[in-house]
Amino acid sequence: MLPSLPLWRPGKTWRRLLCCALAGAGLLGASAARAQEGGAAACKQLIASGNPQYPPYLWRDTEDESRLVGANAEMLTWLSKELGLPIEARYIGPWGRVQEEARAGRIDLIAGAFFTLPRTEYMDYFHPPFRETRSVVWVREGSRLNYRRWADLAPLQGITVINNSFGEEFDRYAREHLKLAQVASLEQALQMLQRSRADYLVYEDSPAAAYQARLNIGDLKALTPPVANENLHLTLSHRSACNTPELRGRIARAMYKLARQGLMQAWVDKHIQLWKRQSP
Template identity: 70%
Template sequence: MTQQSICFPRALLALALVGLLSAAAKAQPSVTPTDCRQLVASGNPQYAPYLWRSASNEERLVGANVDLLAWLSKELGVAIESRYVGPWGRVQEEMRAGRIDLIAGAFFTQARTEYMDYFYPAFRETRSVVLVRDSSRLDFKRWVDLAPLQGVTVIGNSLGEEFDRYAREHLSISQVATLEQALQMLHRSRVDYLVYEDAPAAAYQARLNIDGLKPLLPAVASESLYLTLSHRSPCNTPELRGRIARAMYKLSRQPALMNGWIDKSIQLWKKQGN
């Protein structure tokens, strides 16, 4: 047997070992549970009583969903910072890029699943309605009743996939940057109706001292509000996803917690508006 014939199998063995080590390295998660020491969360900053900017520090968010995140932080043993990163459209861009880890409060759309994971069950069921002036004679029973009129909503606001699709194809609904702007447009008769969630809309009306508006039934949509995690978050591991899912299930078994956070946040919102 020659020296060359001996070296050749050794070379193959070395290559095989390198391949195995490389595959094993790729199989390891980029972040282990102990590496994830902090999560950055954000959400719609004009979403009282769920979320809004702190009066004392505008880089922070306050509201019922921040209380939820504080509870979740204790459950996970991981610090969660609630940070203002811009309006709702910007929040979604930051989530897509992985510059924030969590969104505290997002409706489900298929498009959003391309860049973030949803945690079930939802932590809140919401109701979106058509708001009109008290003088409106709109007899609203079906979506088609809105077709002859001009509506408004907030940029990036989803009202459920079915209604969003119908609105794009059949309705005339402009989009503005803030709920405050949308309410002012309706109040000043610049549009015929506003489509938004009833609780946040009522909270903003109270703070802005806008009266003369009313919600119409039936609701346009009833949607679930979810906690989500960015696909590009360095903390997005199977282990952490499992822990968050278990925590959200535990929360769903204690509905008094979320109800209490909302009640407390409504009072805080009113106080800050005075």
């Protein structure tokens, strides 16, 4: 038989070290919990923005140009009630600046962004998306462009709005194969296309049609098939003081509820009519 070995019992020094380690772990856990609670406590309001030239989804309030109105702003009002937190839909500037403000954490939410990998470096996307959109090729009425696939655009000069995305696949193809200039606003892009300073415009169908009606531009048409069908997401800046696991979970649950109840379509229909009634 093997000799029995004595049962090891930690000495005083080992007991002290073990106690210190357990106490340290407890302090770290308590510290992390307090930091998370502090972040949640500090979050008293969410500042949201988005593309301000995006009817019927978002545009500047004619009575208070510091505010954004539209279907996405109404979605934020609904979300505010769901979260029990005030959400301000604020005009920050053009779409490019909105993205930079989100990157810096000076705004919390973007109400309407397509998914791209570079944007995941500075903001979280919520699923499910709250709206599917269709991006198309716009041309003048007399255009002879026989568009069936992206390659048909390669010989021509195109135009779009700066910092707009039409999905990872099309964006990559455009960078590598298309002559697609970028301008500051949709209004400018539509006017350039009308004046033959570009052969085609790539933009979403509903916002572009809304702006044409406002600008009284009636000699442009959309071609099929669309270049992309993309989803609009709500996003939260990584640097937002409100970005905690608890709040992300609450927002995700709210967005699931919104999609399940099919609320967006009524808001879009309502704000299409509101946009048409407003004077330029």
